[in-house]
Amino acid sequence: MSAVQLKPEPEVALATVTIDGQKVTVEEGTTILEAAKRVGITIPTLCYHPDLPPQGICRVCVVEIEGSFLLQAACTYPVRDGMVVKTNSPLVREARRMAVELMLARGDHNCPTCSRNQKCELQKLAESLGIRENRFEVVRVPQPKDTSSPSIVRDPEKCILCRRCVAVCQEVQTAGVLFPTGRGVHTEIAPPLGRDLAEVACVNCGQCILACPVGAIYEKDDTDKVWEALADPTKHVIVQTAPAVRVSLGEELGMPTGSITTGKLVSALRRMGFDKVFDTDFTADLTIIEEGHELLHRLKTGGTLPMVTSCSPGWIKFIEHNFPELLDHLSTCKSPQQMFGALAKTYYAKKTGIDPKDIFSVSIMPCTAKKFECTREEMRASEYQDVDVVLTTRELGRMIREMGLDFPSLPDSEYDDPFGISTGAGVIFGATGGVMEAALRTVYEVVTGKELPSLDFHPVRGLEGIKEAEVDLDGTKVKVAVAHGLSNARALMERVKKGDSGYHFIEVMCCPGGCIGGGGQPIPTTLETRRKRVESIYQADKELPLRKSHDNPAIKKLYEDFLKEPLGEMSHELLHTHYVRRPLV
């Protein structure tokens, strides 16, 4: 033991600063914004986002520093020992107001018709700064909305040029689409070459929506299509709900972050008039059976390895644009949403005797990319569009508010048969590492014929960017990796491209944290809320009687009655797909 040398802790230089008369000692290099928080002062911000590097461009967080001629941005300015800061002097208040008034004087800031009404950081700021009139004349440079994408709408006239979406698109997701273009009053955060979102390598992840402080970028609203179908007596309207929605819808409707509201969700949908309320978790279980067998097949027959999961449509479009040479690595399994869609208008239609043309299939997703996915031409296995409309968690929240349902006080109810029975393995699809863990639970037992000693695969859980694990399948070592957020996925795929990654199986989720952090989730979605929702997902898994996909009795029956066997002819027709190479612009 004596050989072990303890390294001395590196010395941290401290700085004592006075902020609005309060003394506080912090590490040198801490920003004024952070230091002020320690003494209970929240300096207003706008271009600052807790999960992104500070930029200091909006000038809302300016403060006065004794001895400094200019006001400084608190979000970027580091403290020095002995510094005296005023965050609320007349000079600061005037500068802050002017910054906000100037933002309000450019473009369209008509709150009642804005997608972010009551959830807008600029609106909140104007309220808390007591801005009742604007001394500047409003200037509107006409900039048309971009409605080209099935997922995302850009409204440049609402944009305040804070560049938070740029940081997310370029750095966090490396989709590389949004960037400032032009200059001065003509500046627009936009895709390159004057193109629309649908004409570039946008993956529809919607992380830009979560980052936007105002209503300049938002999901395409499809709620009217659903209201219309619900009011049409000739339509049999069915709905599926994704795993992640049950731990986030409550938050959208005023409940604490991470509330698990599965039963209330089902009640609400039934009250809205859906004929059947089903669970995407059911087809998540089905995905595990198909994908698990696909992995085993590839391992046995020398197929392309590592195999990479294909549930996340943002990830799929990303690899199609950025790594078209690696498409063979993707599992051919459709996502649970699309497996559900294909079965609803074939198996379910046949079973119930309803003409598939009369079935209107809705899905509730945490995801904006799912709106794109359902419109892909490969997703018409039933010869109709398999999933008609995708609503995000936020859109469903709006419909429930519009209808006037008191969501928190709704009773719990159960999903309908036959697509309502699911397992904990299906639920954990909602968190990064969940698909991997669900697959391992099944693959282990299929291969070894033994029951797992513990169902929890902790190395693949958590919010670390890239996670790795090795699983011993009775002598066969399987090396797996999990990435979430596309910058992490890119790093992992660069290793795969080199050919020496050594992995057999990789899970990729497009959004940080997995689907619980999806672009259709309640705003705000931050690292902190992602963490809470992940905890709730594993809690929901733990509470279910069945936790392994292959134990799902409805899945067994589906194979007996209809599909016959995993990777069989029926599966290939309905549950598997192919991918397309897309150019990178």
Next chain:
Amino acid sequence: MGCCKEAPALSAEVDRQLDEVVGKHKDQPGALLEILHEVQRIFGYLSDDVLIAVSKKLGIRTSEAYGVATFYSLLSTKPKGKNIIRVCVSGPCHVMGSDTILQSIEDELQIGVGETTSDGLFTLETTSCLGVCSDAPAMMINDKVYGNLTKEKVRMILRSYAEVKEASVS
């Protein structure tokens, strides 16, 4: 197939020229700006295809190259006329009547700011300070600066450029 416009392949000659420019500047800081300037000198403007190709060669995204290309007023993503007129609209020139100068050019050439004459001879632009405030109002045509402008003087200058063209034609 797919959602996006495929970029048409550039000719081998254009590709070779781009390789040469990118290769020369690749490793220096601020390479992109240098490269865009040089590429524009060769091709007259920065077309979509050229921006896509340069980005690929530099290992950056087109969004970044396009952002830079549209930020600087000396770079252009649209084809331009043979002669580029840049009228200074900064403070001193504004006070000395740059508005009138701009108007007289628009009247003379029958184009607005940002437009090119139908014969491809002139493109009209505005610019920030040219550094010749003592001679305000001022403008630049290509690399040449003209100061102390009046309506009449502007007309004569423009005609001298037009005559060069006619002379070369005959």
